[in-house]
Every structure is written in C-alpha cells, then in structure tokens.
Amino acid sequence: ATGPGGAVAWAQEADILVVGSGAAALSAAVAAVNEGASVILVEKGPVHGGTSTKSEGGMWVPNNRFLRANGKSDDREDALRYMARCARPHMYRRDAPFFGMPEPEYRLMEAFYDNASGTFEFLEKVGALRTTQILQLPDYYEGPENKVPLGRQIMTQKPDGDYGLGVELVRQLKSWLDDRKVPCLLKHRARTILRNGQGEVVGLEVATSGDRMVRLRARKAVIFGTGGFAHNKAMMRNFQPAPIYGTCSVPTSEGDFLIMAQAVDAKLGNLNNAWRMQVVMEHTLDQPSVPKGIWQPPGDSMVIVNKYGARVVNEKHNYHDRSKVHFAWDANREEYPNQFLFMIYDRRVADLFAGNFPLPAAGAAASYVIQGDSPAALTAAIQARLDRHAGTWGDVRLDRGFAAGLVDTLSAFDRYAATGVDAQFSRGAFQWDRDWQSYTSIPREGTAWKTGEAPSATMHxxxxxxxxxxIILGSGVLDTNGGPVINPKAQILDTSDVPIPGLYGAGNCISSPAGQSYWGGGCTLGLAMTYGHLAGMNAASERVKSDADVQLPIAG
Ligand SMILES: Cc1cc2nc3c(=O)[nH]c(=O)nc-3n(C[C@H](O)[C@H](O)[C@H](O)COP(=O)(O)OP(=O)(O)OC[C@H]3O[C@@H](n4cnc5c(N)ncnc54)[C@H](O)[C@@H]3O)c2cc1C
Structure with missing residues (x-):
C-alpha cells in the first residue's frame, strides 16, 4: 500500500534513527552525532540502557591500548585464528584460507579486530567513555590458539578511578548524548521498517505507550540495536537447540527486529546460538527475567550432577560453555539426561561460602535450596520439589539409581579433592577455573571453616x-545473539547478500560474528560497541534519501 499521494506525515525526523538504547545503540549514536548527523534514539522500554545496564560492563577488545602500552603483542593473525577456532570449531583448519570459515563470517571477525581498539580510543578521545584495566580475567578458551589469554578485557572507569559496571558504561555514553541534546523517546516500540519507492529505508512506524502509531523519518539511515529474542517464547522454542528456561536480559528483548527484518527480506543467521549461562530453575517460575545467572558455582565441596547422580561437566568451567551440557541428547532413552542439573553441596560450603550466589547469606533462607540429612533423604526431597513444579516443567523424574549414583559420585570426587586432580573433568586445571573461584567463592567473614587445606582450591x-x-539448575541465556546478517560495514544484508540501503544493525539483535563462542569476558559488549560504532560512522556518511512513495503497512 502507498500513502495518499505518496506523502507521509512524519511525526519527527532526523538524519539517523537509532533503535534501542543499550551499548550497541549508544555507541552508534555517539559515532553518528560526532560525525555531525542528527540522531533520535527510539527506546521501547520505560527506561534507557537495556540489558547493557544489568551487565558487569566488561568489554573484550583485542589488541587494546592497555596491551600495547604493556608491550604485549596481540598479533592480528593469531587473534583471528583464536576467534575462528572458537566461533566455528567444526570448520576450523589451521592453515586453510580464512581458517576454514565461510569468508563473509571471517571478514566480520577481521573488521572487529581492525576496529575494536579504535572504537574505544575514539570514545575516550571524544570524552564519551573512560576505560581502565584494573580488573583482568582470562579468556574462556585456553587452547594453543590463544596467544594472549589475559589482557583483552577492559572496563569502564568511574570518575573516582575505580572500575564501573554496565550502569556506569551506559551512564557515561548517555550523558555524552544528553549534553548534545540527543532525544531519547522512551516507550516507543519500533514496529515496521518503512522504505521508499526505491526500496531504501527511510523511517519507522513506531507504537507509542498508548499503542498510538507514529511515523518517524530517517533522512539517511536506521540503525537497530534492539537486543536479542530471549523473551520471545515461540522464537526460543523454535530456534534454540534445546529447552532454555531463563534469561537475565531485560523483558523487552523479544526479537522485534527479527520480525521487522524479515518483512524487508533480510538474511538471518546464528539463531541457534546465544550468550549462555545456567539459571536457578525456581527463579524462573514467577519472573520472566531472572535477576542473575550463575557465572561459576561457588564452593569446593560441591558438584553438579544429572538425573542419574553423575557429574557431567567441570563445574568451574566458564558459564557459556558449561551451559551447553544441558543440551546432551540420549538417543537410546529418548531424553535430555541433563535437562535439569542439581548443584549438590555440604554444610561446610553452605556456611563457608554463604552469600556467594546462589548460596543464601548466613542465617538467611532461600526457598530454592533443598535439604536432606543424607544422600537418600536429599534425593527424596529433590524429587518432591520436582513433583511440585511438574505442572510447569513437565514430569521430571530422578532415575531410581540417583541416590546410589550420587554416593558413588561423591566418593570419587573426594578422591580427586584429596589429590587435587579431577580425573574426570580436570576441574581446577584451567586458569579460568582458579581465577574465577577467587571472585565467586569468597569465604564468609567469621566462619569457623577453613580454606586452603586441599591441594586444589576448587575441590574439597x-x-x-x-x-x-x-539447587536445581537449568539452561539459560544472558540473551540471544542471532538475527539479520551484517557485512563489515554493519549494513544489513538481504537474502541475496546485497546490503539493504539505509539499514544497519549491531549487538544482540544481529547474527553475531562470534558464532557459537564467547571469546572472553566482555565479548558481547566489545562486539556490540565496535559494530555500533561502525554502523554510526557509515550511516552518517550516507546521502539523504527521498521520502516519496513510501510503502506503508496495509493497516497504515
Ligand atoms: C547480569 C549480566 C551481566 C553481563 N555482563 C556482561 C559483561 O560483563 N560483558 C559483556 O560483554 N556482556 C555482559 N552481559 C551481556 C550484555 O549485557 C549484553 O549482551 C549486551 O548488553 C547487549 O547489548 P545490546 O546493545 O545489543 O542490547 P541491550 O542492551 O539489551 O539493548 C537493547 C535495547 O533495545 C530496546 N528495544 C528492543 N526492541 C525494541 C523496539 N522494537 N523498539 C525500540 N527499542 C527496542 C530494549 O528495550 C533495550 O533497551 C551481561 C548480561 C547480564 C544479564
């Protein structure tokens, strides 16, 4: 349908509409405004900042200025090899062109490496973001391809010099935009991408708080930074590889861009992946957005077992890869044996590490903690809890051998703890396990229990x-990271791999260059902000487009 006489009554207009107000969108807006473009931020939620505000604020930036200042080389080819090995492990070939990856995917990683450090140096230079590296945590894969396992993660620096989290990251970027009077329309949900007679993107149809539709014109381009689809149940069921029970993304992460982009023939990718973590299952019962995921389960006399009472993973492994163990499929039994996992710990851990999530603080109770005086009693209590939630989770039964399996598991684990060598899953053998242990297992002040008595700090x-x-654990996500496919300029491609004129994207709403991996802490924000920056720069350099013959939705 075409508007009367081809003319559209625009409620507002700017050179660039930036949709969303998380890290990707804010980075895009800063770049575009700095280039002299006028920008309007269009935000669906009642507040700005998205999931970025909830984040820890780490940003993974290869070859960053801190590494260089410390004389550490983060060689381009080595870094790309590491990224390729993790993003597409099944395709990786050490000596093949593009390390065996499809060329377009490789080019996206290349553009990330080439622009990541520059993006953060730019933000620093224009005064939009200050960064520091006083907190360093190792990358998530310690294989031989990783030549710089420590030092790629940077943080926001607060005015007092300390490092800040996502709240501070968003505050600094947004303040810069506020100082330049960039409007941010809250409770404005982009619904439809509008194109002119030549198929160029020229605006948006947006639902305001009262579900009133307004049309906003983008003279040059529209940039999407609208987060993932973790709160869209149908998309999660259809696109993810196995059941996902929780997310700590903001409730507005509903995959709106996926729906809008399909209407303009965008190519889609990476829908089966996400930034993964484990969640406390009983947190997911009454709230769509869980407060927290489990970065690393706290404690040393602690194991995670499946419905057979067997350990299935290095419990201290990074959250993204550890969570994938929930997806295992048993073809003979036609079941997901790890659909739910059970974090088992003793009275020592309950007191010594009290207050380290998800362990309740000393003297406090948490309704999701199940207790039993013996492995047999604990087994009965877990089954009773599963039965209580059968209406929501389905019939989940521990195997009849669970209690015996658990006893065997604990006695094997005790032997590993005594020697410090986990013969099953090498727990504690990785730098990541040990470094994160010191953040996620902080002894409670005043406890009578001791640490440091066993050879490995991760086992007792x-x-x-x-x-x-x-505690019953399930598979969760920070947010998803699949959607329309971009090119190295952050332009959205159509199904013939041709850029859709005037349409850009960055962050969790697009098909992530990281593929199935999580290269290191801050990978999601590093990518979101770098590609946001590229989107902002390239969008600002577009020519002004005609708004004649705009194709309006039928209902319009
Ligand atoms: C507890 C926690 C800790 C984390 N820590 C880290 C970390 O340290 N480092 C890291 O790299 N990552 C971390 N993450 C992940 C990281 O927060 C996200 O991957 C990242 O913030 C995504 O940024 P984004 O800009 O793509 O999306 P978001 O920040 O989610 O922003 C998207 C915005 O778009 C809006 N929106 C959605 N649909 C529409 C629409 N139709 N119209 C208008 N607006 C719309 C949303 O309301 C939202 O405000 C963490 C996540 C969580 C939950």
Missing part, C-alpha cells in the same frame, strides 16, 4: 555428616 572432600543441599 565432602563432609561425612549432613545436612546436604541441592
């Missing part, structure tokens, strides 16, 4: 006396 034999505790 279980107490022979109860009570024992269990």
């Amino acid at each position: 034999p279980f107490q022979s006396e109860g009570p024992y505790h269990a």
Whole structure:
C-alpha cells in the first residue's frame, strides 16, 4: 500500500534513527552525532540502557591500548585464528584460507579486530567513555590458539578511578548524548521498517505507550540495536537447540527486529546460538527475567550432577560453555539426561561460602535450596520439589539409581579433592577455573571453616555428616545473539547478500560474528560497541534519501 499521494506525515525526523538504547545503540549514536548527523534514539522500554545496564560492563577488545602500552603483542593473525577456532570449531583448519570459515563470517571477525581498539580510543578521545584495566580475567578458551589469554578485557572507569559496571558504561555514553541534546523517546516500540519507492529505508512506524502509531523519518539511515529474542517464547522454542528456561536480559528483548527484518527480506543467521549461562530453575517460575545467572558455582565441596547422580561437566568451567551440557541428547532413552542439573553441596560450603550466589547469606533462607540429612533423604526431597513444579516443567523424574549414583559420585570426587586432580573433568586445571573461584567463592567473614587445606582450591572432600543441599539448575541465556546478517560495514544484508540501503544493525539483535563462542569476558559488549560504532560512522556518511512513495503497512 502507498500513502495518499505518496506523502507521509512524519511525526519527527532526523538524519539517523537509532533503535534501542543499550551499548550497541549508544555507541552508534555517539559515532553518528560526532560525525555531525542528527540522531533520535527510539527506546521501547520505560527506561534507557537495556540489558547493557544489568551487565558487569566488561568489554573484550583485542589488541587494546592497555596491551600495547604493556608491550604485549596481540598479533592480528593469531587473534583471528583464536576467534575462528572458537566461533566455528567444526570448520576450523589451521592453515586453510580464512581458517576454514565461510569468508563473509571471517571478514566480520577481521573488521572487529581492525576496529575494536579504535572504537574505544575514539570514545575516550571524544570524552564519551573512560576505560581502565584494573580488573583482568582470562579468556574462556585456553587452547594453543590463544596467544594472549589475559589482557583483552577492559572496563569502564568511574570518575573516582575505580572500575564501573554496565550502569556506569551506559551512564557515561548517555550523558555524552544528553549534553548534545540527543532525544531519547522512551516507550516507543519500533514496529515496521518503512522504505521508499526505491526500496531504501527511510523511517519507522513506531507504537507509542498508548499503542498510538507514529511515523518517524530517517533522512539517511536506521540503525537497530534492539537486543536479542530471549523473551520471545515461540522464537526460543523454535530456534534454540534445546529447552532454555531463563534469561537475565531485560523483558523487552523479544526479537522485534527479527520480525521487522524479515518483512524487508533480510538474511538471518546464528539463531541457534546465544550468550549462555545456567539459571536457578525456581527463579524462573514467577519472573520472566531472572535477576542473575550463575557465572561459576561457588564452593569446593560441591558438584553438579544429572538425573542419574553423575557429574557431567567441570563445574568451574566458564558459564557459556558449561551451559551447553544441558543440551546432551540420549538417543537410546529418548531424553535430555541433563535437562535439569542439581548443584549438590555440604554444610561446610553452605556456611563457608554463604552469600556467594546462589548460596543464601548466613542465617538467611532461600526457598530454592533443598535439604536432606543424607544422600537418600536429599534425593527424596529433590524429587518432591520436582513433583511440585511438574505442572510447569513437565514430569521430571530422578532415575531410581540417583541416590546410589550420587554416593558413588561423591566418593570419587573426594578422591580427586584429596589429590587435587579431577580425573574426570580436570576441574581446577584451567586458569579460568582458579581465577574465577577467587571472585565467586569468597569465604564468609567469621566462619569457623577453613580454606586452603586441599591441594586444589576448587575441590574439597565432602563432609561425612549432613545436612546436604541441592539447587536445581537449568539452561539459560544472558540473551540471544542471532538475527539479520551484517557485512563489515554493519549494513544489513538481504537474502541475496546485497546490503539493504539505509539499514544497519549491531549487538544482540544481529547474527553475531562470534558464532557459537564467547571469546572472553566482555565479548558481547566489545562486539556490540565496535559494530555500533561502525554502523554510526557509515550511516552518517550516507546521502539523504527521498521520502516519496513510501510503502506503508496495509493497516497504515
Ligand atoms: C547480569 C549480566 C551481566 C553481563 N555482563 C556482561 C559483561 O560483563 N560483558 C559483556 O560483554 N556482556 C555482559 N552481559 C551481556 C550484555 O549485557 C549484553 O549482551 C549486551 O548488553 C547487549 O547489548 P545490546 O546493545 O545489543 O542490547 P541491550 O542492551 O539489551 O539493548 C537493547 C535495547 O533495545 C530496546 N528495544 C528492543 N526492541 C525494541 C523496539 N522494537 N523498539 C525500540 N527499542 C527496542 C530494549 O528495550 C533495550 O533497551 C551481561 C548480561 C547480564 C544479564
């Protein structure tokens, strides 16, 4: 349908409409405004900042200025090899062109490496973001391809010199835009991408708080930074590889861009991937957005077992890769044996590490903690809890051998703890396991229990006396990272791989260059802000487009 006489009554207009107000969108807006473009931010939620505000604020930036200042080389080819090895491990070939990856995917990683450090130096130079590196944590894969396992993560620097989290990251970027009077329309949900007679993107149809539709014109381009689809149940069921139970993304991450982009023939990718983590299952019962995921389960006399009472993973492994263990499929039994996992710990851990999430603080109770005086009693209590939630989770039954399996598991684990060598899953053998342990397992002040008695800080034999505790864990995501495919300029491609004129994207709403991986802490924000920057720069250099013959939605 075409508007009367081809003319559209625009409610507002700017050179560039930036949709969303998280890290990707804010980075795009800063770049575009600095280039002299006028920008309007269009935000669906009642507040700005998106999931970026909830984040820890780490940003993964290869070859960053701190590495260089410390004389550490983060060689381009080595870094790209590492990224390729992690993003597409099944295609990786050390000596093949593009390391065996499809060329377009490789080019996206290349553009990330080439522009990441420059993006953050730009933000620093224009006064939009200050960064520091006083907190360093190792990358998530320690294989031989990673030549710089420590030092790629940077943080926002607060005015007092300390490092800040996502709140501070968003505050600094947004303040810069506020100082330049860039409007941010809250409770404005982009619904339809509008194109002119030549198929160029020239604006948006947007639902305002009262579901009133307004049309906003973009003279040059529209940039999407609208987050993932973790709160869209149908998309999660259809695109993700196995059941996902929780997300700590903001509730507005509903995949709106996916729907709009399909209407303009965008190519889609990476829908089966996400930034993964484990969630406390009982947190997911009454809230769509869980407060937290489990970065690393705290404690040393602690294991995670499946419905057979067997360990299935290095419990201290990074959250993204550890969570994928939930997806295992048992073809003979036609079941997901790890659909739910059970974090089991003893009375020592309950007290010594009290307050480290998800362990309740000393003296406090958490309704999701299950207790039993013996492995058999704990087994019965877990089953009773599963039965209580059967209406929501389906019939989940522990195997009849669970209690015996758990006893065997604990006695094997006690032997590993005594020697410091986990013969099953190498827990504690990785730098990541040990470094994160010091952040996620902080001994409670005043506890009578001791640490440092066992050879590995990550393992300790279980107490022979109860009570024992269990927490039910499920698979979750920070947010998804699949959507329309971009090119190295952050332009959205159509199904013939041709850029859709005037349409850009960055962050969790697009098909992530990271593929199935999480290269290191801050990977999601590093990518979002770098590609946001590229989108802002390239959008600002577009020519002004005609708004004649705009194709309006039928209802319009
Ligand atoms: C607890 C936690 C800690 C984390 N820590 C880190 C970390 O340290 N480092 C890291 O790299 N990542 C971290 N992450 C992940 C990171 O927060 C996200 O991947 C990142 O913030 C995504 O940024 P974004 O700009 O793509 O999306 P978001 O920040 O989610 O912003 C998207 C915005 O778009 C808006 N929107 C959606 N649809 C529409 C629409 N139709 N119209 C208008 N607006 C719309 C949303 O309301 C939202 O405000 C963490 C996540 C969580 C939950």
